[in-house]
Amino acid sequence: MMKSDIELIDSEGKRLDGRSPHDLRKIKIQAGVLHRADGSCYLEWGGNKVIAAVYGPREAVPRHTQNPLRAIVQARYNMAAFSVEDRKRPGPDRRSVEISKVISEALERVVLTEQFPRASIDVNIEVLDAEAGTRCAGLTAAGVALVDAGIPMRDIPVACAAGKIGGKVVLDLGKEEDNFGDADLPIAISPRTGEVLLLQMDGHLTVDEFNQAFDLALKGCYTVSEIQKKAIMEKYQSVAAEVQE
Amino acid sequence: MTIVPVIKRDYITKLAEQGKRIDGRTFDTYRNIEIETKVVNKAEGSARVKIGNTQVLVGIKIDLGEPFPDSPNMGVLSTAAELIPLASPDFESGPPREDAIELARVVDRGVRESQVVDVEKLVITPGEKVWIVFIDIHILDYDGNLFDAASLGALAALSTTIIPAKRFSEQLPEGYQKEDFPLPMSKPPISCTAVKINDFVLFDPCFDEEIIADARLTVATDHKGDIRAMQKGLEGSFTRDEIQKVIKGALDNGQEIRKRLYQSIGK
Numbered sequence: 001m002m003k004s005d006i007e008l009i010d011s012e013g014k015r016l017d018g019r020s021p022h023d024l025r026k027i028k029i030q031a032g033v034l035h036r037a038d039g040s041c042y043l044e045w046g047g048n049k050v051i052a053a054v055y056g057p058r059e060a061v062p063r064h065t066q067n068p069l070r071a072i073v074q075a076r077y078n079m080a081a082f083s084v085e086d087r088k089r090p091g092p093d094r095r096s097v098e099i100s101k102v103i104s105e106a107l108e109r110v111v112l113t114e115q116f117p118r119a120s121i122d123v124n125i126e127v128l129d130a131e132a133g134t135r136c137a138g139l140t141a142a143g144v145a146l147v148d149a150g151i152p153m154r155d156i157p158v159a160c161a162a163g164k165i166g167g168k169v170v171l172d173l174g175k176e177e178d179n180f181g182d183a184d185l186p187i188a189i190s191p192r193t194g195e196v197l198l199l200q201m202d203g204h205l206t207v208d209e210f211n212q213a214f215d216l217a218l219k220g221c222y223t224v225s226e227i228q229k230k231a232i233m234e235k236y237q238s239v240a241a242e243v244q245e
Numbered sequence: 246m247t248i249v250p251v252i253k254r255d256y257i258t259k260l261a262e263q264g265k266r267i268d269g270r271t272f273d274t275y276r277n278i279e280i281e282t283k284v285v286n287k288a289e290g291s292a293r294v295k296i297g298n299t300q301v302l303v304g305i306k307i308d309l310g311e312p313f314p315d316s317p318n319m320g321v322l323s324t325a326a327e328l329i330p331l332a333s334p335d336f337e338s339g340p341p342r343e344d345a346i347e348l349a350r351v352v353d354r355g356v357r358e359s360q361v362v363d364v365e366k367l368v369i370t371p372g373e374k375v376w377i378v379f380i381d382i383h384i385l386d387y388d389g390n391l392f393d394a395a396s397l398g399a400l401a402a403l404s405t406t407i408i409p410a411k412r413f414s415e416q417l418p419e420g421y422q423k424e425d426f427p428l429p430m431s432k433p434p435i436s437c438t439a440v441k442i443n444d445f446v447l448f449d450p451c452f453d454e455e456i457i458a459d460a461r462l463t464v465a466t467d468h469k470g471d472i473r474a475m476q477k478g479l480e481g482s483f484t485r486d487e488i489q490k491v492i493k494g495a496l497d498n499g500q501e502i503r504k505r506l507y508q509s510i511g512k
Contacts, residue, residue, distance in 0.1 A: 080285075080302070082288035082304025083288075129286050
């Protein structure tokens with residue numbers, strides 16, 4: 001299929017899945033879904049289904065990875081073999097290694113790593129069902145899982161993407177939009193300060209379009225951030241209710 | 246063995262002498278079982294199974310490929326299990342190790358030897374083109390008894406699998422069916438696992454019971470009450486009587502679990 005074959009956005013600004021340019025896909029977040037993990041989160045974002053689990057702080061192994069002054073944050077992004085159209089061979093590939101690295105670095109900025117010298121905080125992100133934007137979904141889930149694990153942080157990190165399709169800047173690219181669109185700009189921020197923790201772009205944007213897309217993605221991040229906080233509140237309210245029983 | 250399991254072992258065996266278990270079950274009962282199917286859109290079949298806190302996700306992918314040279318008239322089944330670090334503080338990333346391979350092979354045997362998938366109906370052109378069924382087992386939360394959870398997950402996922410003939414229609418020969426169709430299946434056998442701790446036989450071990458267990462036995466039984474597969478694990482041993490006891494428990498629990506499975510797949 002050529003990219004000119006489909007009209008990703010019509011003249012009235014309506015997209016393939018019926019969204020308008022500034023709409024996010026549907027997002028559902030649930031904190032504390034796993035028993036063994038120290039903290040966990042299940043997240044659905046459009047057709048993406050992601051689960052994140054946090055272990056730690058615990059001794060970093062192998063020992064040479066230890067930092068005597070602070071903890072290291074090791075995120076591991078992994079896609080299930082059945083999460084994509086053509087079965088993916090299990091195990092890390094170049095793409096998932098890169099995504100793991102940029103997510104680790106983004107999280108390291110918000111975690112108060114200096115409180116846990118020589119320790120490791122391990123964040124496992126499993127993509128169970130994939131439909132464009134898995135790194136944003138994964139990082140957002142990781143943020144909630146870190147809170148659920150009680151890891152001290154400056155802020156709850158959150159991610160969202162914007163991009164360009166059919167010549168227009170839009171929020172949160174869907175599957176076809178990602179495959180056949182003009183540009184994709186995923187960002188992660190610390191919502192309290194607005195610091196950018198992760199930023200990647202592929203495609204083609206003018207400086208003007210970049211600014212538009214960035215502002216749009218930023219707005220998206222703040223919306224998602226509210227959903228994160230709601231999920232965390234729900235978790236603690238249910239715990240409080242259990243305690244009272 | 247580190248100190249914590251030693252203390253737990255003491256506690257678990259003391260309770261067992263009074264006929265009790267740490268979570269209040271009797272020796273023969275299973276924890277609560279939940280089965281949810283069609284949970285992954287991108288997979289041709291999928292299921293999430295919970296046994297107590299243990300949680301397993303199984304996804305099925307279908308591809309076109311060549312049959313094995315020694316079985317030109319059969320489709321191909323391939324099972325893989327990943328003990329991903331998400332599921333337990335003790336699981337590490339990297340290529341599958343013994344435990345994951347044993348788990349995948351036991352599930353594979355249960356599916357293959359019981360002929361629950363009619364592999365002969367997966368042939369498109371004998372010796373040349375067949376459907377390949379990939380069963381991928383993802384452990385999400387490990388609180389013991391992965392064997393039963395993974396087997397049940399695989400069966401539930403297979404039961405909801407649709408062969409995507411339409412998507413592959415351009416690669417299919419003239420005259421072969423081009424519409425999607427359900428994976429041809431027959432009645433599944435159900436695996437039930439028990440462990441032995443001292444002289445006690447406990448069904449559906451939770452994590453704390455499993456790590457101190459002396460021996461483990463998995464028995465798969467079918468709807469007629471026949472045995473279809475067995476696997477003994479760990480260093481300890483079973484007596485003949487204990488084996489009989491496990492078989493009986495596997496038959497009783499297997500019936501109940503089979504009902505659950507049928508409910509979840511709408512049969």
